[in-house]
Amino acid sequence: MKEELKADFNILDARHLHTFEIPFALPKLESPSNTMQFDVDAKTIEAGDFLLNGSQNAACKVGEELADYILKDAKCLN
Numbered sequence: 001m002k003e004e005l006k007a008d009f010n011i012l013d014a015r016h017l018h019t020f021e022i023p024f025a026l027p028k029l030e031s032p033s034n035t036m037q038f039d040v041d042a043k044t045i046e047a048g049d050f051l052l053n054g055s056q057n058a059a060c061k062v063g064e065e066l067a068d069y070i071l072k073d074a075k076c077l078n
Contacts, residue, residue: 045069 005011039046047066052058 001016002014005014045066047062049055049058049062051062
């Protein structure tokens, strides 16, 4: 960690203060999914990695699909 802070941010005197244990940091995944749908009738968009699975990959996928939806298909939101 110290080497990364030094190399990336030029922080030379980093010191460890405390370690936190977060026992339930990720959402409970009953059945992870790789698909999602937008409710056109609701005229709102619910977005987040919780729609697929709790991960950075899922967050990126949701963002990409949401942007694509807004740019191509969201005429109802105008």
